[in-house]
Amino acid sequence: MTQISAPYLIYLGNTEIAQFAKTGQGLVHWRPERCLAQLRETGCQADLGLPDMTIKDAVAVGAKTLVIGTTFIGGQLPDAWIARLSEALEAGLDIAAGLHQSLASVPQLRDAAARNGRAIHDVRVSKKELPIASGKRRTGNRLLAMGTDCAVGKKYSALAIHRAMEARGMKATFRATGQTGVLIDGTGIAADAIVSDFLAGAVEQLTPAADADHWDVIEGQGSLIHPAYSGVTLGLLHGAQPNAFVVCHEVGREELSGFPGNKTGQIEEIIALTMLLGERFSPDIKCVGLCLNTSGLTEVESKAILLTLAEKHGVAACDPVRFGVNDIVQNL
Amino acid sequence: MTQISAPYLIYLGNTEIAQFAKTGQGLVHWRPERCLAQLRETGCQADLGLPDMTIKDAVAVGAKTLVIGTTFIGGQLPDAWIARLSEALEAGLDIAAGLHQSLASVPQLRDAAARNGRAIHDVRVSKKELPIASGKRRTGNRLLAMGTDCAVGKKYSALAIHRAMEARGMKATFRATGQTGVLIDGTGIAADAIVSDFLAGAVEQLTPAADADHWDVIEGQGSLIHPAYSGVTLGLLHGAQPNAFVVCHEVGREELSGFPGNKTGQIEEIIALTMLLGERFSPDIKCVGLCLNTSGLTEVESKAILLTLAEKHGVAACDPVRFGVNDIVQNL
Numbered sequence: 001m002t003q004i005s006a007p008y009l010i011y012l013g014n015t016e017i018a019q020f021a022k023t024g025q026g027l028v029h030w031r032p033e034r035c036l037a038q039l040r041e042t043g044c045q046a047d048l049g050l051p052d053m054t055i056k057d058a059v060a061v062g063a064k065t066l067v068i069g070t071t072f073i074g075g076q077l078p079d080a081w082i083a084r085l086s087e088a089l090e091a092g093l094d095i096a097a098g099l100h101q102s103l104a105s106v107p108q109l110r111d112a113a114a115r116n117g118r119a120i121h122d123v124r125v126s127k128k129e130l131p132i133a134s135g136k137r138r139t140g141n142r143l144l145a146m147g148t149d150c151a152v153g154k155k156y157s158a159l160a161i162h163r164a165m166e167a168r169g170m171k172a173t174f175r176a177t178g179q180t181g182v183l184i185d186g187t188g189i190a191a192d193a194i195v196s197d198f199l200a201g202a203v204e205q206l207t208p209a210a211d212a213d214h215w216d217v218i219e220g221q222g223s224l225i226h227p228a229y230s231g232v233t234l235g236l237l238h239g240a241q242p243n244a245f246v247v248c249h250e251v252g253r254e255e256l257s258g259f260p261g262n263k264t265g266q267i268e269e270i271i272a273l274t275m276l277l278g279e280r281f282s283p284d285i286k287c288v289g290l291c292l293n294t295s296g297l298t299e300v301e302s303k304a305i306l307l308t309l310a311e312k313h314g315v316a317a318c319d320p321v322r323f324g325v326n327d328i329v330q331n332l
Numbered sequence: 333m334t335q336i337s338a339p340y341l342i343y344l345g346n347t348e349i350a351q352f353a354k355t356g357q358g359l360v361h362w363r364p365e366r367c368l369a370q371l372r373e374t375g376c377q378a379d380l381g382l383p384d385m386t387i388k389d390a391v392a393v394g395a396k397t398l399v400i401g402t403t404f405i406g407g408q409l410p411d412a413w414i415a416r417l418s419e420a421l422e423a424g425l426d427i428a429a430g431l432h433q434s435l436a437s438v439p440q441l442r443d444a445a446a447r448n449g450r451a452i453h454d455v456r457v458s459k460k461e462l463p464i465a466s467g468k469r470r471t472g473n474r475l476l477a478m479g480t481d482c483a484v485g486k487k488y489s490a491l492a493i494h495r496a497m498e499a500r501g502m503k504a505t506f507r508a509t510g511q512t513g514v515l516i517d518g519t520g521i522a523a524d525a526i527v528s529d530f531l532a533g534a535v536e537q538l539t540p541a542a543d544a545d546h547w548d549v550i551e552g553q554g555s556l557i558h559p560a561y562s563g564v565t566l567g568l569l570h571g572a573q574p575n576a577f578v579v580c581h582e583v584g585r586e587e588l589s590g591f592p593g594n595k596t597g598q599i600e601e602i603i604a605l606t607m608l609l610g611e612r613f614s615p616d617i618k619c620v621g622l623c624l625n626t627s628g629l630t631e632v633e634s635k636a637i638l639l640t641l642a643e644k645h646g647v648a649a650c651d652p653v654r655f656g657v658n659d660i661v662q663n664l
Contacts, residue, residue, distance in 0.1 A: 133508045135559025146474055154342040163459045196531050227467025230570045232528045234556075235563025259467045262612075273608065280557055280594075 001206060004121050004186040005064035007036035007154050009055065009088075010048060013081055014041035015070045019193050021046035023098065024069025030184050036063050041080065047068060055084075055091045065121075067183055068097035073103065076078045077101055078086035086112045088298050096121035098179030098190075123182040124193050131237050132211070133200035133239055140210030142156050143288065143332075144242035145220035146274050147257050148249040149267035150229065153320065154220040155181050160320040162217040164329040172215040176207050177236060181219045191221050199232065204237025218242065225265040227257060234277060241281045245274055247329060250293040251305055267313060289328035290317040333538060336453050336518040336596050337396035339368035340419075341387065342380060345413055346373035347402045351424035353378035353626040355430065355512050355583035356401025362491050368395050370409025373412070378402060387416075387423045399515055400646075408573045409433055418444045428453035443582030455514040456525050465532035466572055467613065472542030475620065475664075476574035477552035478539075480581040481588050482561060482596035486552040486654065487513050487622035489580050492551040492652040505548040507538050509568060512549045514608050519545050524564050531564065547664070550574065556586060557597040564568050566609060573613045577606055578660060582625040583637055599645060622649040 037053035199259025221227035222229030310317035369385035497504035508520025554561030642649035
């Protein structure tokens with residue numbers, strides 16, 4: 001399992017489009033205590049609202065890892081970025097990223113890390129040594145975010161539920177299963193990069209036995225009805241053995257994003273499939289809420305649809321971004 | 333996708349336990365036309381009934397690949413095997429195996445292969461460059477073997493159905509999804525070694541659009557209710573888009589093999605889950621038969637249980653090893 005040392009110096013490069021710094025924004029929003037400063041090159045249009053620091057200054061005030069907080073478009077890392085990342089390694093920082101191109105595959109960075117005894121965290125690249133799942137029942141509560149498609153707010157919902165639990169004094173741990181989640185939390189697994197045979201085992205390891213009043217809140221991936229990623233979703237479900245799940249859905253989305261001709265899952269379909277597939281390993285599994293993205297609606301419309309869907313499915317329905325998730329968490 | 337050149341010289345080493353040559357036996361049973369000769373060291377107790385040949389003799393009569401046909405127990409390949417494999421590469425043969433230890437990870441073999449322009453096929457190790465599944469519907473018929481557990485005869489059933497189809501003059505292709513299947517057929521994918529995100533895509537590539545009267549008969553993996561491998565099974569199901577499936581089951585097996593405390597799937601449960609999960613991408617999906625391992629029963633008992641289960645589930649029920657699969661194939 002990846003373990004990234006905090007606090008972070010977040011690298012934004014020279015990104016000209018502020019929205020490309022989405023990962024950095026997620027870090028600051030969900031784990032402000034892990035984010036020390038930002039480093040921006042000339043021309044950078046993104047701003048996370050953190051103090052700007054050089055590598056030297058950040059190290060002086062305790063930074064441990066330079067995290068790339070912006071999307072990089074293109075095939076090869078630009079030379080200017082490589083020089084900056086090398087500088088970070090030479091100055092004693094680890095480096096971390098969820099880019100398609102592995103940082104450790106760049107000889108200059110690999111050598112600099114080895115020379116300085118620093119770590120390179122390519123959170124998209126999974127470790128080789130993973131266990132096969134045991135299927136053994138374990139103690140503690142686990143809540144998994146399911147979805148009617150990819151990119152419907154599973155990560156956001158899990159982070160929001162975890163935060164709401166902590167705010168209520170509940171014992172809870174967020175469990176990241178995707179690269180951005182791992183960068184945000186500093187630990188976790190990138191489920192989609194794990195060899196199929198080891199996926200459920202890696203999730204078992206990520207969410208071990210715990211106290212009877214403890215909650216692991218687990219970021220979900222994909223959808224049980226997704227043509228490309230359903231295997232990841234089922235591996236997560238069986239590895240996690242959740243006793244509770246939420247269904248995440250974007251109101252108004254009709255087709256699977258990027259898969260024209262394929263309808264998104266129906267909420268009732270995802271609930272039924274999750275119950276049916278999950279109950280073998282979690283006999284008391286149940287749906288505890290709907291997390292809906294209603295950003296296409298007015299506030300009045302949004303509240304109306306939340307009421308309608310809560311009644312229809314007999315569970316709490318929230319828009320985590322607009323109104324939070326207290327309606328779900330107060331019932332747990 | 334792996335492509336192994338035939339004919340094979342099957343290497344059995346010095347295995348002292350004849351049953352360890354199960355892979356070799358599978359090759360000879362299912363693809364005798366690909367098997368030219370066997371090579372056995374002093375003390376070898378296995379015999380595939382093929383002519384014994386030296387590497388030199390096998391090359392002289394046209395052998396293309398030395399395939400390791402026996403299980404190797406232990407951590408490192410013995411020096412004597414490495415020497416023999418090197419000799420094969422030097423003599424102009426490719427080498428292939430489905431061992432845990434990758435042959436290409438042995439420097440002596442890697443160097444010999446490079447020097448002689450030969451291929452090393454580690455069929456357990458999957459290729460890096462794989463597509464994401466598209467979810468697009470495609471022409472042709474696809475039959476997938478599902479199961480109530482691992483090791484219940486999915487490979488055997490698919491190979492038997494494929495053979496029976498060919499015997500009836502039907503257009504059919506066997507599609508291997510596991511290492512032994514790949515060695516037997518010389519082509520295919522090792523699904524369990526593929527990174528989760530690419531699994532369904534690899535299966536789409538393995539089973540492309542085909543003529544309306546053509547059948548791809550696809551080896552299955554795992555089980556939809558398996559705690560460790562269910563993700564592999566669902567990835568296969570969604571990638572394959574089968575319009576027909578069989579359920580393989582060992583009569584009398586109560587617990588998942590190697591997973592104490594976990595019950596095997598019920599036949600009706602596997603049929604229902606496969607229909608429910610499969611019909612999104614294969615609206616006309618249906619169960620076309622049961623493939624049962626009744627080796628624990630007498631012949632009379634076996635015939636009785638086949639009749640009972642055929643009636644109960646409303647489909648043909650066969651024991652492929654004992655009585656063949658004609659009852660299934662004649663209805664397709």
